[in-house]
Amino acid sequence: MKLLDEDFIRKLDVLSVVSRKVIAGRMRGEKRSKRRGVSSEFAEHRNYSPGDDTRFIDWNIYGRLSRLFLKLFYEEEDLHVSILVDASESMNYGSPNKFDYALRLAAALGYIAASGSDRVSISAFSDSISDTLRPFRGKGQVWRMFDFLEGLSPSGGTSLAAACKTFAVQSRGKGITIVVSDFLDENGYDEALRYFVARNQDLFVLHLLSRDEISPELTGDLKLLDCETGTETEVSISGPLMKTYKKTVNTFCHGLKNYCGSRGLGYLFAATDTPFEQLVLNYLKRIGLVK
Numbered sequence: 001m002k003l004l005d006e007d008f009i010r011k012l013d014v015l016s017v018v019s020r021k022v023i024a025g026r027m028r029g030e031k032r033s034k035r036r037g038v039s040s041e042f043a044e045h046r047n048y049s050p051g052d053d054t055r056f057i058d059w060n061i062y063g064r065l066s067r068l069f070l071k072l073f074y075e076e077e078d079l080h081v082s083i084l085v086d087a088s089e090s091m092n093y094g095s096p097n098k099f100d101y102a103l104r105l106a107a108a109l110g111y112i113a114a115s116g117s118d119r120v121s122i123s124a125f126s127d128s129i130s131d132t133l134r135p136f137r138g139k140g141q142v143w144r145m146f147d148f149l150e151g152l153s154p155s156g157g158t159s160l161a162a163a164c165k166t167f168a169v170q171s172r173g174k175g176i177t178i179v180v181s182d183f184l185d186e187n188g189y190d191e192a193l194r195y196f197v198a199r200n201q202d203l204f205v206l207h208l209l210s211r212d213e214i215s216p217e218l219t220g221d222l223k224l225l226d227c228e229t230g231t232e233t234e235v236s237i238s239g240p241l242m243k244t245y246k247k248t249v250n251t252f253c254h255g256l257k258n259y260c261g262s263r264g265l266g267y268l269f270a271a272t273d274t275p276f277e278q279l280v281l282n283y284l285k286r287i288g289l290v291k
Contacts, residue, residue, distance in 0.1 A: 002150060003107040008277060012108060015281075015290045016116040017081055019176055019202050020266070045069040080135065080175030081113040081120050084167060085152070088126040089228045090184045092154040094210020094272055099154045101272040102180045102208055108280045109178060110145045112290060114138055119175075122148060125163035126156035129170075157228040158185045160192035168195035178289070180206045182213075183256060190259070197263050204266035204289050207256060211273045214249055218242075 004012075048057060048068035056071045083106050091099040106122060113120045114137055122133040122145060133148040160183065171177075177196055183189050183205075196203040224233045235241070253269055260267035266287045270279055284290045 003104050003146060004111065008108075009111065011277070011281060012112050013115060015112045017079065017109070017113045017118055017176060018288060018291050019079055020288055044072050046072060079113075079116075079118040081109070081118050082167070082171060082175060082177045083109055083120070083122045084163070084177065084179045084181075085122065085124050085149075086126070086158070086179075086181035086183075087124040087130060087152055087154050088156055088158040089154050090158060090182055091208075093227070094212050096210070096272045098182055098208050098210055098272055101276070103149045103152065104276060105180055105206060105208075105280070106178075107146060107149055109284075109289075110149075111139075111142055114142050114145070120145065123167060124152050125167075126154075127159040128162050129166045130156070159187070160185045160189055161187060161195075164192040164195045168199055168201075171199075174200060175202065176204065176289075177201045178204045178206060180208065182208055189256060193259070193263075193265065197265070202266075203260075204287065205256065205260050205268070207253065207267065207269045209249075209253075209269075209271055211271050214271055215246060216242075 045058060045061070046069065048070050052070050058069045058071050061067065061069045085102050085106050087099070091102060110120050110122060117137055119135045119137050121135040123129050124131045131148075131152065133145060136142075136144055160181070164179075167177075185192075193203070193205070218237045221234070221236050224235060225231075226233075257267050257269065259265075266289060268283055268287050268289075270283065274283075280290075
């Protein structure tokens with residue numbers, strides 16, 4: 001319970017994770033699907049076509065109109081929610097710390113999904129998938145998630161493409177995939193996210209940066225150390241250089257947002273000084289991830 005306090009958890013109990021796509025679950029669950037099935041809740045009528053199951057013909061309408069219509073019902077099905085958390089060394093930065101913020105976000109989303117009887121799995125990655133919590137469901141199992149997340153620590157470099165490829169190959173079926181990362185990979189994010197697009201995953205990108213990365217307060221001659229590669233770079237901070245830096249960061253963030261928007265992926269950017277409750281209770285609703 002270090003990640004989420006009890007008062008905040010009570011606020012999460014009224015939320016649920018939402019899929020924007022038609023998802024076929026492996027078993028009948030408690031979430032109402034857009035797909036039509038044979039549950040007890042009526043959805044709509046459609047014209048009868050040869051080969052349709054005659055058990056669902058609405059004979060009352062036939063008696064009035066002499067036309068055949070089929071009764072359709074909502075199907076209840078489960079939903080698989082996969083959460084990928086960036087555990088590379090670049091996440092161990094900023095105040096509030098990016099990695100700590102990402103863990104809290106994963107915990108909140110995992111709790112919401114598990115409370116709604118969805119199947120939840122969580123994977124940590126850096127240059128590959130480093131650790132995975134096997135799927136679970138229900139509030140009675142969320143302690144496993146808290147233990148798993150609290151046991152993670154950031155290390156290693158970043159390879160979004162390698163990690164996403166491994167996850168895409170290992171995951172079965174369709175569902176919601178949520179990637180929580182700073183997306184600071186020198187090889188970019190295009191190849192990585194294409195693995196999810198190709199598998200028709202309902203993907204949400206949660207992009208985190210610290211305020212120090214967005215608008216650093218640096219002056220003078222500095223030696224910068226890449227925390228993942230150990231590469232050193234000497235720079236002299238000036239007004240024009242800082243202006244160029246901020247423009248580059250802005251271009252990077254807008255580029256990722258536009259990439260996601262043009263491919264139907266959910267996207268949310270947040271600085272880690274964003275009030276956490278506001279992010280979960282308000283901003284995640286705006287992108288359609290929870291309701």
